[in-house]
Amino acid sequence: MTLDGIRTLLRDGGRIDRDQARWLWQHATDAELRELAGMVRRRYHADDACTYLIMRIINYTNVCVAQCDYCAFYRLPGQEGGYVMQQEEVFAKLDELLALGGDLAGFNGGFNPHLPLEYYCDLFRNIRERYAERLEFYALTIAEFMYLADHAKLSFAQAAERFKAAGVRWITGGGSEILTEEFRRRHSKFKYTVAQYFEAQRALVAAGLKTTATMVIGFDETLEERLEHLERTRGFQDETGGLASFLCWTFKPYFTPLGGQLGNIEISTGEYLRHLALSRIYLDNVRHIRTSVLTQNERALEGLAYGADDFDLPIEDEVTQKAGATINLQFDRILDVARGLGFQPQYRHVARAAVGS
Ligand code: SF4
Numbered sequence: 001m002t003l004d005g006i007r008t009l010l011r012d013g014g015r016i017d018r019d020q021a022r023w024l025w026q027h028a029t030d031a032e033l034r035e036l037a038g039m040v041r042r043r044y045h046a047d048d049a050c051t052y053l054i055m056r057i058i059n060y061t062n063v064c065v066a067q068c069d070y071c072a073f074y075r076l077p078g079q080e081g082g083y084v085m086q087q088e089e090v091f092a093k094l095d096e097l098l099a100l101g102g103d104l105a106g107f108n109g110g111f112n113p114h115l116p117l118e119y120y121c122d123l124f125r126n127i128r129e130r131y132a133e134r135l136e137f138y139a140l141t142i143a144e145f146m147y148l149a150d151h152a153k154l155s156f157a158q159a160a161e162r163f164k165a166a167g168v169r170w171i172t173g174g175g176s177e178i179l180t181e182e183f184r185r186r187h188s189k190f191k192y193t194v195a196q197y198f199e200a201q202r203a204l205v206a207a208g209l210k211t212t213a214t215m216v217i218g219f220d221e222t223l224e225e226r227l228e229h230l231e232r233t234r235g236f237q238d239e240t241g242g243l244a245s246f247l248c249w250t251f252k253p254y255f256t257p258l259g260g261q262l263g264n265i266e267i268s269t270g271e272y273l274r275h276l277a278l279s280r281i282y283l284d285n286v287r288h289i290r291t292s293v294l295t296q297n298e299r300a301l302e303g304l305a306y307g308a309d310d311f312d313l314p315i316e317d318e319v320t321q322k323a324g325a326t327i328n329l330q331f332d333r334i335l336d337v338a339r340g341l342g343f344q345p346q347y348r349h350v351a352r353a354a355v356g357s
Pocket of ligand 1: 065067143
């Protein structure tokens with residue numbers, strides 16, 4: 001296996017296999033990974049093109065029974081500090097988002113056994129009625145969607161139809177972390193198997209809902225587990241074509257049980273950028289690769305040179321903030337960093353165009 005061989009393969013529009021991905025991770029320099037990621041990025045985007053949007057995550061409840069050991073956000077039912085947001089509180093957050101120039105909200109909470117399906121359907125229906133096309137929202141992660149469907153004793157297909165009828169268009173691929181059965185046994189054994197995850201995502205795509213792929217690195221996952229996650233994601237996209245984008249971010253360890261065990265060490269931005277490049281090369285069938293400002297701050301913009309083409313400017317995400325992420329509302333400064341690296345960021349209006357994320 002040689003770098004020249006892989007370069008030729010990519011130049012001819014080919015795709016790398018798992019052995020080649022492993023070899024690149026172990027042997028390619030940063031500059032070589034950037035170059036190869038740029039070759040695949042160029043299949044979809046001009047060299048200086050990138051998009052962004054301003055968004056917020058609304059953490060509507062922190063009550064959760066999943067007990068993932070990498071989470072600093074949840075409270076068990078009945079535990080002090082647990083909360084559920086009422087609709088007026090959600091609307092106030094959406095109004096603030098619009099005032100700050102944003103137009104995308106993502107809903108992410110916990111597996112709350114006290115919230116019936118009607119809580120969600122009423123909320124999403126009222127948001128759609130109140131804000132119409134002024135904003136778009138991601139209704140939950142797939143993991144929450146699965147819990148809700150099970151809790152309501154509905155199939156994934158039936159739950160997807162209920163959500164669609166309530167005005168939902170998007171459910172993100174969140175809750176995937178690392179998609180290997182072994183990783184889930186180690187860290188989130190109440191959070192569904194990999195097979196169930198894709199079964200739910202397949203049902204969403206079949207119902208005509210839009211969805212995305214996500215990945216979180218920096219736990220104790222092995223290289224093989226990262227490669228397996230990428231391979232499963234690429235396979236799902238080959239099968240369905242339903243993934244609008246791929247977003248990878250890094251584990252924030254602070255105040256989490258797992259973080260304590262691992263010494264609260266975060267992986268370096270350099271490692272994150274290399275993984276972003278490998279993802280861009282491997283996921284040749286996913287149009288948009290997104291870099292994570294939420295977990296990498298301004299250095300996330302370097303990801304644009306490692307194959308990414310899109311990023312969010314978040315104004316809130318309690319889940320990652322609780323575990324150590326910080327929010328920077330100086331959007332102009334962040335955009336200037338992108339411009340300084342030679343990119344021309346354009347605002348991507350999900351609400352108006354609904355072109356994907
Ligand atoms: S990561 Fe999500 S599912 Fe897991 S414990 Fe935290 S809130 Fe619950």
